[in-house]
Amino acid sequence: MRADGLTRVFNHDLVAVDHVAFEVKQGEIFGFLGPNGAGKTTTINMLITILKPTEGTASVCGYDLTKEANDVRNCIGVVPQEYTADEDLTGQENILLCADLYGIRRDISEKRADELLKLVELTPFKDKRVDTYSGGMRRRLELACGLINRPRVLFLDEPTLGLDVQTREATWNYIKKLKQEYGMTLFMTTHYLEEADTLCDRIAIIDHGRILVIGSPDDLKSALGGDIITLGVEGESDITDLVRGLKNVKEVKKQNGMYLIKAENGDVTAPIIIEALRRNGHTVTRLSLTRPTLNEVYLDYTGKSMRDTEESKEEFRAQRMTLRRARRR
Amino acid sequence: MSQSNRSGNPFHGLWALTNRDLKKWYKEPFQLFMSILQPILWMGLFGKAMNIGAIFAGNPNIPPQLAELLMTKTFGTSDYFSYMAVGMLSFVSLFTTMFSGMSIVWDRRFGVLDKILSTPVARSVIVFSKLLSATVRSMVQAGIVLIIAVILGLKVGPSFTPLNIVGVFAITFLICIGLSSAFLMIGIRSTRWETQMAVMNLLNLPLMFSSNSLFPISTMPDWLQLIAKLNPLTYASDGIRQLLVYQMDASQLLVDFTYLGVFAVVFATIGIILSWKFLSK
Numbered sequence: 001m002r003a004d005g006l007t008r009v010f011n012h013d014l015v016a017v018d019h020v021a022f023e024v025k026q027g028e029i030f031g032f033l034g035p036n037g038a039g040k041t042t043t044i045n046m047l048i049t050i051l052k053p054t055e056g057t058a059s060v061c062g063y064d065l066t067k068e069a070n071d072v073r074n075c076i077g078v079v080p081q082e083y084t085a086d087e088d089l090t091g092q093e094n095i096l097l098c099a100d101l102y103g104i105r106r107d108i109s110e111k112r113a114d115e116l117l118k119l120v121e122l123t124p125f126k127d128k129r130v131d132t133y134s135g136g137m138r139r140r141l142e143l144a145c146g147l148i149n150r151p152r153v154l155f156l157d158e159p160t161l162g163l164d165v166q167t168r169e170a171t172w173n174y175i176k177k178l179k180q181e182y183g184m185t186l187f188m189t190t191h192y193l194e195e196a197d198t199l200c201d202r203i204a205i206i207d208h209g210r211i212l213v214i215g216s217p218d219d220l221k222s223a224l225g226g227d228i229i230t231l232g233v234e235g236e237s238d239i240t241d242l243v244r245g246l247k248n249v250k251e252v253k254k255q256n257g258m259y260l261i262k263a264e265n266g267d268v269t270a271p272i273i274i275e276a277l278r279r280n281g282h283t284v285t286r287l288s289l290t291r292p293t294l295n296e297v298y299l300d301y302t303g304k305s306m307r308d309t310e311e312s313k314e315e316f317r318a319q320r321m322t323l324r325r326a327r328r329r
Numbered sequence: 330m331s332q333s334n335r336s337g338n339p340f341h342g343l344w345a346l347t348n349r350d351l352k353k354w355y356k357e358p359f360q361l362f363m364s365i366l367q368p369i370l371w372m373g374l375f376g377k378a379m380n381i382g383a384i385f386a387g388n389p390n391i392p393p394q395l396a397e398l399l400m401t402k403t404f405g406t407s408d409y410f411s412y413m414a415v416g417m418l419s420f421v422s423l424f425t426t427m428f429s430g431m432s433i434v435w436d437r438r439f440g441v442l443d444k445i446l447s448t449p450v451a452r453s454v455i456v457f458s459k460l461l462s463a464t465v466r467s468m469v470q471a472g473i474v475l476i477i478a479v480i481l482g483l484k485v486g487p488s489f490t491p492l493n494i495v496g497v498f499a500i501t502f503l504i505c506i507g508l509s510s511a512f513l514m515i516g517i518r519s520t521r522w523e524t525q526m527a528v529m530n531l532l533n534l535p536l537m538f539s540s541n542s543l544f545p546i547s548t549m550p551d552w553l554q555l556i557a558k559l560n561p562l563t564y565a566s567d568g569i570r571q572l573l574v575y576q577m578d579a580s581q582l583l584v585d586f587t588y589l590g591v592f593a594v595v596f597a598t599i600g601i602i603l604s605w606k607f608l609s610k
Contacts, residue, residue, distance in 0.1 A: 048447040051610060073449040080447075082440030088353045100345030101448040149448075 001047075001153060001185065005056030008042050016042040018209035019056060024153075024187060029179070031200035032189040033294075035302055039209040040189040041081065044157050047187070048078050061152050074102070077151030077184075081158045083138045084145075087131035091122050091141050094130060098145040109148065116144040119181065120174055136167035140174055147178060154179075156188035160195065168192075172199060193294040203294075205301045212301040220297045225250060227266025229273065231259040232286035239282060246276055258286070266291065342450035346458035347465070350432055354466055361470075364425065368417040368474045372410075372481055375543075376417075381409040403545055406486065411574045414478035416542030418497070418569055419562045421474050422467045422504050423536060427529045429463030430512025434522045446608060456513065456604045460597065463509035464502060471501045488577040496572045496582075503589040504565040510593075510600030517604050542566045564588040 001024040008017045017039040024030040032040045045051040047060060049069045057064060063071040085094045092113055099109030117123045120140035125133065133141065139159065146154055159175065160168040172195070179186060190196050196203050197217045204214040213220065226248075233239055243261060244252050248269040251262040263269040266289045274284050354360055381404075385396030400407040436442040445455060475483075475497070512529075519525050537543065539553060540562035546554050557563050568585035571577050 045443070050443050050446045070449045073447060076447070078444060078447040080440050080444050084439060084441045084444040086349060086353075086441070088356065089349070093352075097345055097349055098448070101342050101445060101450045103341045103449070 001058070001060045001187070003043075003047070003056070003058035006043065006046055006053050006058050007055035008039075008046055008051060009054040015209050017046070017053075020206070020209070020211050021056075022204055022211060022214055024185060025201075026185055027183060028201040029186040029188065029199055031196040031203040032187070032206060033191065033193070033196050033203050033298065034189075034206035035191070038207045038302075040206060041157060042209075043206070044155055044187070044189060048076060048155055049073055074149065075152045077146035077149060077154045079142045079146040079154065079156045079159055081161060083135075083142065085130045085133075085138060085141050088129065090127050090129055091133070092117065092126040094141060095144055095148055099148045102149040104149065112148055112150075113144075116147055119178065120144050134167075135163055136170060139163060139167070139171050143171075143174060143178065147182065150182065151184055153185045153187060156186065158189055158191070160190070160192060168195070175199075193298055197294040205298060207302045217294055217297075221292045221294065222264075224292045224296055224300060225262055226264040227262075227269075227292065228290040229261040229263055229266055229270050230286070230288045230290070231261060231273070231284060232257065233259070233277065234283040234285050237282070239277060239280075242276065242280060243273055246273060249273070342448075343454045343458055343461070346445070346450070346455065347462045350429070350458065350462035351465060364428075365421070365470050365473050365477075367424065368421050369477055371420065372414050372417050372474075372478060376410045376413045376481075379409060379413070382407060403548065405545070405570060406484070406574045408482075408484050408574075410482055411484045412570070413543055414481070414483045415569045415573060416540075416566050417474055417478065418471045418501065419504065419540070419542050419565045420537060421471045422501055422565065423508060423533060423562065425467040425470055426463045426505055426509040427512055427533060429459065429466065429509055430516040430529075431522060431525055432462075433459055433513060433516045434519055434525050437517070438520055438522070442608075452605055452608045453601060455608060456601050459513055460506055460509045460600070463512075464505040467505040468498055468501050472498070484574065486574045486576055488575070489573060493572040493577075497569050500565050500568045500572075500585070500589060503586075503593040504561060507561060507589070507593040507596040510596040514600045514603050517607055536560065536562060540566060561589060561592045564592075 002022070004021050006017060006020045007015070009015050020039070020043060022030075032043065034040050042051065046053050046065065047058060049065060049072055052066065057066060059065065060072045061075040063075070065072060085091075086097070089097065095113040095116060096106075096109055099106075099113065104112070114123070117126050120143055122137060122140055122144070125137065130138065130141065143159075146156075156175070160171050163171060175186070176199075188200070200217060202214060202216050203220070205212045205220075215223070231243075238254070239259065240252050240254060243249055243259065246269070248264045249261055250264065253260045253262075261273065263273075270287065270289055274287070277284055354364075382396070382400050385391050385399055388396070391399075397407045400409070404412045406412055433442070436445075442455075446452075479485075515528055516525055539556045540560040541557060542562055546557045546563065549557060564585040568582060568589065571582040571585065
């Protein structure tokens, strides 16, 4: 999948996605990260052929987004942000409905539905109406629906929004299991940073409709300049110059009587620093080591924490709806 | 995915989507019950209470023949209940198609529409399924209301044959296609069901009263007559009356059918084109 200068303008002047370009390799989990209203959902909606790009193009599974939209639709699966399963139908009926929309023959779709229901462990509930399902069960049902056509690329838009920690974890285990089983490419948006960190092979950080950076979570973290060692020593003497001369140390700052040391491979460097200080007659009183998380990377690029105020109305409404439905049980 | 897994039948998706809407209705007997309760209450209370025939027949100064003549001259039949019971069939069509227009609002709001749009199902099929489910629903409900009307005392006219029932359903079909297209056009653009609800409440009674569903056009003031003559419900009610309770006037029936046919085709075309445009934004 590759996107080239993908742009979407709403109402002639609101640029939601601004010349976005990226490439997703076969079989990888690609994460789209960004504050609310950054253009994540708009990008996904273009890639799944719901929205037409104002400018630029993209190819999914080798098919052109605008010229071969139906081929694209056939080879992708979509797990939307909202719970879209029909509450009045049973779990199984919902999956079969999805299959019908792909025009899959009934004898095949029934077999696949059974298989998928088993995989997401909903078999005991398959004849129960969806309005009796919990939030986690609904997510799993959405997953199963998204996989009914054996997609080569699965799109997940905020797949764990509104789920509690346990359910979130469980959902991810299902997603990993499904990915293993069917070996597809995953494209997801999220704003849970730890989720992106542990799951995604590569992430793109997007804000104001532009991609700010693309890379693997580890690369992005080390690009920030390494780990932070915080150190306190006995006495008043200044150790800045001493530490600065050591291997791997990149930067030393004194702040409130503590030394903030930016260093590569903090876990190896810290003992070296302690040893050097001891040899020079200093006693280390305190030490802590912080590895940068994706949080720091994220803040470094977007320059702000999660925003609430600039949320697009539509997205906000959808979120609230999903949350409300998730909580209802 | 290999092509052999697919049925290759474009009606596959159409039936799946139509059935989805219909299932919500036939699997829920309460909904079905509620939706036919209203016309039954109208027939039972309004139709029986407004016993217009009795005003004349109960008056000793008016000879029974004259009373009968006055009724037939105004309503086309001496029995007001039969007259308005037929109007109830239009009423059912109007209300059912209106509420079906709502379902697209829900689908949009909950993201279901987006989900459907991401599948290869043809965009026109999405629109068609909505029209079809509304129409099937209305026709079944109209059938039930018709049976109840007969039980409550609908008197069929002298030219009635069982074959006319087919004609009644043909008329119901045409009016429903036209009306549901119109309501779909309104519904597909709104994300708030409150808006849709307000539009419906604004439209339903005026549409009923500006037609001959409950009272004949001939007694209306000129300006209202003009509106009533444009109102497709007028032609639906008249057509059904020609088939069920009147001495059938073939040329008038032809006019009714033609008007409804044009109404259905024009509105369905506009509705489908507009919705299609909207869906491929």
